[in-house]
Amino acid sequence: MSLKTLLVCLTTAEHADTLLKFAVPLAKAHGAHLTGLHTIEALLVYPGIAMHVPGPAFAAFNESQKKEAAAIRGIFQKHTEGESFASEFRLIRAEAVSANERMIESARAADLVIMAQEDREADRYDQRKAQVNMIRESGRPVIVVPLDYDGPPPGANILVGWSDTREAARAAHDMLSIAKPGADVTVLRVGHAPADTLKDSDGIDEVESLTRQGLKVTLEHREPKGQQVAEILCQAAFEKGADLIVTGAFGHSKVYDFVIGATTHTLLKEAQIPVLFSK
Secondary structure (H helix, E strand, O other): OOOOEEEEEOOOHHHHHHHHHHHHHHHHHHOOEEEEEEEEOOOOOOOOOOOOOOHHHHHHHHHHHHHHHHHHHHHHHHHHOOOOOOEEEEEEEOOOOOHHHHHHHHHOOOOEEEEEOOOOOOOOHHHOOHHHHHHHHOOOOEEEEOOOOOOOOOOOEEEEEOOOOHHHHHHHHHHHHOOOOOOEEEEEEEOOOOOOHHHOHHHHHHHHHHHOOOOEEEEEEEOOOOOOHHHHHHHHHHHHOOOEEEEEOOOOOHHHHHHHOOHHHHHHHHOOOOEEEEO
């Protein structure tokens, strides 16, 4: 399946330029419809809390929201005007639900969602953990782009983090819609390599499957040696000059992720190149 509907979540003006430098070449390459989404925050007054919000406070809040939205719309138009692919800027009010829920609702009709890494200095409170919620709840593949990323468009040189799991299988096949014809793909398994490489049947099967798609695929093993999986993936991606890391997301329970930590959380915070997450 080719990419025909892209959603880029433009949460802040600070990172809109970076996201659109990444999203526009992708939309152009695939002739895709690109939607830029921004949500306007609702000023909620909770029942049971005795407080009076003066009219000027409401007015100032609404004015700041309008200015932010106008700035983001201007950046979106700057990047998309004159392009051959279809594009639209979508402004949605959060109203009684969070911005995260509105983004997830819009994402379900997209082939791919593009978001920036979390930035607690710039993100609104109702946008916190938007990336985690999108990956867990939207049912769509999500690319998270590092803040201030200025690398090449994705698809020519891809690193796939592989394990014998549903999430990894989903990610590897979501990657096919992004990979360029004849792209270099490294399928990387982190763990102890089998003494007989022919016994790594699921990894070999995956390489053969991707090769039939016309990709140049290699299978590698790397020993952990005390390193976290996320650290090994990032190191391997740097060594190979990869333009995209592809991985399954949240393969453990929420309790495990909270208590022990997980590869997904580390990649979300620390990856220096874009990462495609599939759940």
